Amino acid sequence: MAEKSAAFEKTLRELLRRIQDLDLAGLSEQMGVPLINGALILPYFGAQYSISPQGVMGPDGQEPPFSVSVVLCRYVLSFPGQPPEKEGWVSYKDFPGSEPLAGWFRQNVERTLPAVFLGNGNALVQACQDMGGCIAAYDYPYDVLLEIPVLPHLNVLLLFNDADDGFPANSLVLFDNSAIRLLDVECLSVVGWTLTILAARSAGLMELED
Numbered sequence: 001m002a003e004k005s006a007a008f009e010k011t012l013r014e015l016l017r018r019i020q021d022l023d024l025a026g027l028s029e030q031m032g033v034p035l036i037n038g039a040l041i042l043p044y045f046g047a048q049y050s051i052s053p054q055g056v057m058g059p060d061g062q063e064p065p066f067s068v069s070v071v072l073c074r075y076v077l078s079f080p081g082q083p084p085e086k087e088g089w090v091s092y093k094d095f096p097g098s099e100p101l102a103g104w105f106r107q108n109v110e111r112t113l114p115a116v117f118l119g120n121g122n123a124l125v126q127a128c129q130d131m132g133g134c135i136a137a138y139d140y141p142y143d144v145l146l147e148i149p150v151l152p153h154l155n156v157l158l159l160f161n162d163a164d165d166g167f168p169a170n171s172l173v174l175f176d177n178s179a180i181r182l183l184d185v186e187c188l189s190v191v192g193w194t195l196t197i198l199a200a201r202s203a204g205l206m207e208l209e210d
Helices: 002-019 024-031 066-078 099-110 112-117 121-130 177-181 185-203
Strands: 039-044 047-052 055-057 089-091 144-151 154-161 170-176
Touching (some): 039 066, 112 154, 154 185, 170 177
Antiparallel strands (some): 039 047, 089 170, 144 154
């Protein structure tokens, strides 16, 4: 565990070192987010995080879980200079290079959400609204469609069917195809897992580990 923690710290230090070389004022303008005391203020699933060369801080003034810090840092480092144009919704497995994690994503995100919210679709709607999401009107054959803001210019679309007439509950998490220009496939898998954790915690239905 100590070796793992040391590796995490080394990875985060390197990401923060690279952020030190960025024009954060320019990024603030391009992203459309505030720059306060030298730190970018990014909303992540509706909560405000500060990112600067000195570190990442959550809305409670504490360092967030390592996975969240990495996603935020890599988003800042990967931002293409202007928001990418939306290209249409795709599933996680459709992204190039996602093959090693596609099974994990299906099992831990798209199968966990129906297990947690079985018979309780209203709780899922409320949990996603608590994150800033809203009911969407796209043409998909699902009972519940929720579009949830993850980061500036990056949303996910959560589709959910409850169990009915012998059919099991199921869900699908879609990303805009342009998401891969903002985060790599590893970070996008973390986004799906974070969505699952936050939804379950908000509804008080299951405690999942970060």
